[in-house]
Structure formats: C-alpha cells, structure tokens
Amino acid sequence: MTERPLILVTNDDGITAPGIRTLISIMNTLGDVVVVAPDSPQSGMGHAITIDSTLYVEQLKVDDGPQTEYSCSGTPADCVKLAIREKLNRKPDLCVSGINHGSNSSINVIYSGTMSAAIEAGIEGIPAIGFSLLDYKWSADFEATKSFVKTITENVLQHGLPNGVVLNVNLPNLAKENIKGIKVCRQARANWVEEFDKRKTPSGKDYYWLTGRFVNLDGGEDTDEWALEHGYVSVVPVQFDLTAHHYIQNLNSWNLND
Template identity: 60%
Template sequence: MAKAVKAVKAVKAAKKKEKPIILITNDDGVTAPGIRNLIEAVKDLGHIVVVAPDKAQSGMGHAITIGHPLRLSAVNLFEGIEAYQCTGTPVDCVKLAVDKILHRKPDLCLSGINHGANHSINVIYSGTMSAAMEAAIESIPSAGFSLLDYSIEADFTGARKYVRIITELMLKKKLDKHSLLNVNIPAVPESLIKGMKICRQAYAKYEESFLERMDPHSRKYYWLTGEFQNFDKGRDTDVWALENNYVSVVPVQFDLTNYVLKSKLEKSWKQNQ
C-alpha cells in the first residue's frame, strides 16, 4: 500500500514538473518581428510550438481554407523552438497544430504580437484575434497581443514585458478553458506605460471610403481607406486606456448572442407566436 501511495505521489510530482505546452501563432506571418518578440517573452515558461502562416494574413478574420489543400512545413527560424509554417489562414494554423502536430490540445495559445491595433471593432476583422478565438472555441485558454505600431522596426520592449506578465497570470490563475483575452499595447516607450486596465470594447469604427483609380490598362480599381472614429466617451474602454498609455485587456467571448435583445423579444413578440 505504501508503495502504491508513493507511486501516485511520484506521478503527480512528475506532472507538476512538466512544462505547459504553449502554442504560438500570428497573422503577420512566421517571419514577422512580432512573433519573434512573443517567443522571446515566454520561451522559458513552457514548451513552445510555433505554427504560423507563411505570409501575411492580416484582416482575414475567422476565415478557413476549404477550396484547396493546405501545406505545412518545418522551419528553423527560432533557436531551440519547434516551428512550422502553413499556407493557410491563422485559424487553419491552430486547427492543424492541434490535429497534426501536437496531437492534443495545448495548455495555452498565444497569438501575435500583431503589428497594429486590434482594439474596438478591429477584433471582428483581426486574424490575430481569430486564431486566439479558434483556440478558445477548442477549449484552450488564449490571448491575442497587438502593438499599436505598424512599423517593421517597432520597439517591442514594453510589449514583451506585458506579454510575459499576462502569460504568467494566465498560467498561474488557471482561467476557464474558453477564456479569451484581447490585449493591446500602446506604442510608447516602456517607461511611459502606466500599467494594465481591464476594459470593455469601445464603440468605435472606421469611417471608410474607396479611392477609385485607373491601372495602366485603363481599368478601374479601388483602394480601401478610412479614418478611425471613436464614438464612445467612456473611461473604461480599450480605446481610452490606450490613449492614456495603459495596456488594454478586454475579455472576449465567441457567443454573439445579444441577451438583452433576446429577453425583450421573448416578451414583445410573444403574442405573435
């Protein structure tokens, strides 16, 4: 009996010593500086596996590839890190990682660090956040990270710091398996970042227009442009936090049900049932 108890304790101790498996992906492509900085921030916190698109996939949202085959190949881009590039979308990367590389669900999925904002309405279009959302749908706690700087030479110092803080908290606090965080970092020197704010998504969007131009063959083409407009004056939003040099952390869900409207319709439409 004593031997059996010791054996059970030994197994539990071994499991505690096992590093968590952390899946890393993005939408800017496997060679983007952002994903390299994400890996650097967390590489000692678990067993890191990278599966990312072989080219930029920004704005792809939750697209999946169904019309043509996907290809997956190992790459040697990050020293000591198992990494693969995929011809598909960010969501494809997560699906393939779970089914064909890990053969199990990782303990955590981190997406990013995106070059550019994914606050407010951007979360709908973001390939970065859709990859993280796909993981959350698959019962994998996840987070998408974005730095408000589109430059290829962006300074990721502050972003790395807060990526690590948030990842350590997610691992320590054992969040719900469907947990999903949208994290945005202001593009200011690390010394000017005031800390983190848990926020709600601001009501803000792009006022869009299409520039009409002519190609060399005298055929019309259109180029999407727009100006970001914040219609939300609340001080508890992601936009406010970022404008005031805070890292914004918005808990996101994939259940899109409008429960307030559902309740109203159940009452007001009852007579028509």
C-alpha cells in the same frame, strides 16, 4: 502543473515577423513552445478558413531557440486547427497569438487574424491571448512589451480562463518607463468610416484602394481606447458567443409563429 506547460504560438503577420519572434522568445521562458504560423502575411483575414484549396505545412527553423516551428499556407485559424489536430501530441495549456504589428482594439477585433487565431483556440477549450502593439511598422520595437506580455501570460497560466473567454491585449507604442500599467477594460464603441479611392488602370478598367478613418464614438473612461490613449496596456476579456442575450425576451414578444 508538474510538467512545463505546452504553449502554442501563432500570428497573422507571418512566421518571420518581428512580433512573433519576440513572442516566441518570451514563451520559451515559460514553457515548451510549438509554433504554427502563416508562411505569409494574413492581416485582416478575420476568422477565415481554407475550404477550397490545399493546405501545406513545412517544418523549419527561423532562428535559434528550443521551439518547434511549422509554417502553414493557410489562415491564422487554419494554423490553430492544424496545430491541434496534426502537430501537437497533446492539447496545449495555452495559445498565444501575435505580437501583432498594429492595433486590435475596439472593432478591430472583428477583422483581426491575430484575435481569430486566439478565438479558435478558445473554441477548442484552450486558454488563449491575442497580443498587439500599436505600431504597424515591420521595424517596430517590441522591447517595451516584453515584461507586460510575460506578466499577463503568467497570470493566465496560473488562473486559467473561463470557457468561452479569451483575452485581447493591446500595448501602447511607448517606452517602457512611459507605460503606466495594465488596465482591464471593455471594448470601446468605435468603428472605421471607410472610403474607396477609385482609380483606373492604363487600359481604362476601374479599381479601388480601401482607405478611411477610425472614429471613437465612446466617451467612457473604462474602454480599451481610453486606456491606450492614456498610456496603459489594455486587457479586454472577449467572448465568442455572439448571442445578444438581453434581447431574447424582447424577440419572444414578437408574433413570429402567426
């Protein structure tokens, strides 16, 4: 590559979140950076897109640096679509999303706005990575993540990714000296068991708070949950073709056309 790579940066926590500010600073050492990120938190949005209201995009400067920045009123997937169609003068060489405040391992990838932004880039044929730190606090310390984020990103820029595949990277909330390394994994079979805390307003109307607990049903030592629990950065190659290819032959044995 003769010119510096063009890197699109986005997230779901909002353009001022400490995680994306860290990611921008890392990407500035690797290429020319354009940021298109939500103007407010969009966690848990999954792959939602805006179809019934207007979208607004504003150029701004959150902090010092050579990057070009835009805030967007839409979802993370909206941000990627708008960036590609309206704000970039060429197709980016890479899209990175995050660094998310909180885990996106296992089933969380389904609900994640962070990963949906990366997947949207992947749909467009752009190599993409979603980064997440296992610390939900706004005050989370991202210092220990920097070298791992840079190493993974440099490898993707060097080797590329196959069409239809993006990387889901989760970083343990540990001091750098306590992180054992990077482990390529599969997604663990785990899920949330939800509960609803039912309450009443002063006027007597019912309302609910979603609560619950995370349950890991997977005893394998090759999963993202195992890696994170044992002090590793987990890297899961994610495909957005949701076809259960192994079941097609079985379905063809049904009497579907009788």
